[in-house]
Amino acid sequence: MKLSEWAVKNGVYLKTSSNYYPQGNGLAESSNKNLIRIIKRTMETNKRTWHTQLKTALWADRITPKRAIGNSPFVLVYGREAKLPLSLELPSLELAHQLEVIESDPLTVRFAELMELEEVRDKAMKTLEQHQAQVKKSFDKKASDRHFQEGDLVLKWDEDRAKPGKHAKFDALWSGPYIITSCKEANSFRLSRLNGEELPIH
Numbered sequence: 001m002k003l004s005e006w007a008v009k010n011g012v013y014l015k016t017s018s019n020y021y022p023q024g025n026g027l028a029e030s031s032n033k034n035l036i037r038i039i040k041r042t043m044e045t046n047k048r049t050w051h052t053q054l055k056t057a058l059w060a061d062r063i064t065p066k067r068a069i070g071n072s073p074f075v076l077v078y079g080r081e082a083k084l085p086l087s088l089e090l091p092s093l094e095l096a097h098q099l100e101v102i103e104s105d106p107l108t109v110r111f112a113e114l115m116e117l118e119e120v121r122d123k124a125m126k127t128l129e130q131h132q133a134q135v136k137k138s139f140d141k142k143a144s145d146r147h148f149q150e151g152d153l154v155l156k157w158d159e160d161r162a163k164p165g166k167h168a169k170f171d172a173l174w175s176g177p178y179i180i181t182s183c184k185e186a187n188s189f190r191l192s193r194l195n196g197e198e199l200p201i202h
Contacts, residue, residue, distance in 0.1 A: 031061070038053075050170065069131075075120065076117075076120065148183070148189060154177065154191070155176040158174065178191040181198065
């Protein structure tokens with residue numbers, strides 16, 4: 001059975017975005033950014049080992065509460081916090097209470113959790129909407145044109161290296177720092193290296 005057929009049968013609405021314009025799916029891009037940040041922190045010096053950290057990064061991302069939704073993705077899917085190995089090793093009042101209740105009637109407890117799940121998801125959606133409005137308001141208040149002057153230290157976007165296939169996933173795409181030696185016109189500057197050597201004009 002094809003995915004599209006399965007989706008129709010189960011009442012699932014599929015929404016796709018272009019393969020050649022991933023920025024069109026902002027939520028996926030945001031998640032990918034978080035994963036890359038986690039992998040960069042856990043990766044050893046050999047960048048080719050990034051795939052060995054993917055499972056760990058996904059797990060860390062799923063159980064971490066997100067400020068935008070007020071909960072972790074794990075809670076929104078399963079209706080309960082993830083139990084980590086360490087939390088099972090250490091005795092806690094919460095765990096003791098859960099074990100006591102589960103021993104008495106596990107189905108009732110799980111049913112109650114699932115009944116509350118829809119409420120948790122609705123609350124997360126409202127929290128997300130409030131967070132987005134707050135972020136927009138904060139951005140609009142601070143947003144202004146950036147004016148650079150001679151002597152400022154800047155980084156330069158490496159257009160050649162940024163092209164697809166010209167860099168690895170975790171390579172830096174900014175070079176520098178450079179010094180602004182002169183301002184020609186709006187957003188047009190002459191740059192030099194820190195040793196005074198001027199960069200060629202393209």
